[in-house]
Amino acid sequence: MRNDPELLDHILSHIDNGTTDLGEEDWYEPVENYSSQARFDAERRLMRRLPxxxxxxxxxxxxxxxxxxxxxxxxxxxxxxxxxxxxxxxxxxxxxxxxxxxxxxxxxxxxxxxxxxxxxxxxxxxxxxxxxxxxxxxxxxxxxxxxxxxxxxxxxxxxxxxxPVGPGALESLPALLTDDQVLFDSSESEDDINWKLTAEGTLEGYHIKPTHPETFFPYGYDNLNVVEMQGPNARVCYPFRRIEKLRDAPRKNLSLDRMVTLVNRIFPFASVNRLSQHYDVTLAEPESPTKTRYFHYKLTLPLPDGAALTDEILARAKKDVAFLTETGNKEDAKVVTDIQAAIGSGANTHYRFGRFESAIGHLHKNLARYLKKLDELETDVIKIVN
Ligand code: FES
Ligand SMILES: [Fe+2]
CATH class of the missing domain: 2.102.10.10 (Rieske [2Fe-2S] iron-sulphur domain)
Known part of the structure; x- marks a missing residue:
């Protein structure tokens, strides 16, 4: 993964050239994988055998x-x-x-x-x-x-x-949380959604302008992302427009806190997101093919060297949470609810993920790779038993 100065230069080159990161292949995910009980059972067996x-x-x-x-x-x-x-x-x-x-x-x-x-x-x-x-x-x-x-x-x-069937997320884990981040809120929720739909909605910025025209888009860009993979994990960076003020800033010790949203997908069920004024950790517990429980944790940003947590930092973090809850998160929730309701429509045999959506393809590809490993191990056990 790029460090913050490298990330800044990469983003600025996309802004200047009107480009975005592109994956190398499309991904086609069978719609059946979002609704089949057999697939859900396999994912659950896999989950017990991964970190x-x-x-x-x-x-x-x-x-x-x-x-x-x-x-x-x-x-x-x-x-x-x-x-x-x-x-x-x-x-x-x-x-x-x-x-x-x-x-x-x-x-x-x-x-x-x-x-x-x-x-x-x-x-x-x-x-x-x-x-x-x-x-x-x-x-x-x-x-x-x-x-x-x-x-x-x-x-x-x-x-x-x-x-375990393999190291899973721990194959290679990006830097995530630091010791000085303070947990200030935790909660649970339950949605009538397959967990993969919600995960997908966080992993591309192709939808930002059409889905969030008045909430997220005014602060960000249309389809401008940096997508990086580490092991089966992925990180998608969504820059804020104010990042352009950093064009001439010294790169030494430069931090992109408050200048980007970073969404880390920790394979397969966790999301660790660095937002404008706080971090969000969301852990999915799939309960059925169409039901998922979520455990949410909100933490402050890392504190600058030697600084203490102040009421002001905490207030800013809470305001940031409230903004997301009231605006873009509702728009994302409507999208996944609508997709879930149309899953049985028969319109699609597969969902298509293009070159802007490579972090989603990466998640599905690694899930398929680990499910295959699980299947081979389980088949071996059946052979030994017989
Ligand atoms: S003491 Fe009897 S179930 Fe725990
Ligand atoms: Fe969204």
């Missing part, structure tokens, strides 16, 4: 902080234990399977609300009420069940539930 961005590290600020949610349909709890290590477990009591944590919070111990079994944050089963009723129970063998692995990279917690 999936679960939450920002900033969502676990203290010893004992936890976040519990479903990932690929499996209840998972991620916790910062009392030694500071981030761990992830299947969120199910070893007695009769009650979930031990809900939402987010901070705790010293996970105490099951059903019969009171209690687990330390490193997963060990600590206490069983009236333990003499379980004479054969070996507490050391009945701790919380960890996931296959947890990785902390780019300021995100990645959870791999089962033996």
């Amino acid at each position: 999936i961005a679960f939450c920002p590290v900033a969502a676990l600020p203290e010893l004992g902080s936890y976040v519990a949610r479903n990932s690929a349909g499996v209840p998972i709890v991620v916790v910062r234990d009392l030694e500071g290590n981030i761990r992830a477990f299947r969120n199910a009591c070893r007695h009769r399977g009650m979930q031990l944590a809900e939402g987010s919070g901070c705790t010293k111990i996970f105490r099951c609300t059903y019969h009171g079994w209690a687990y330390r944050l490193d997963g060990r089963l600590e206490y069983v009420p009236h333990e003499h009723g379980f004479p054969d129970l070996d507490k050391d063998e009945n701790g919380l069940v960890p996931v296959h692995s947890v990785d902390i990279q780019g300021g995100l917690v990645f959870v791999t539930q089962d033996e």
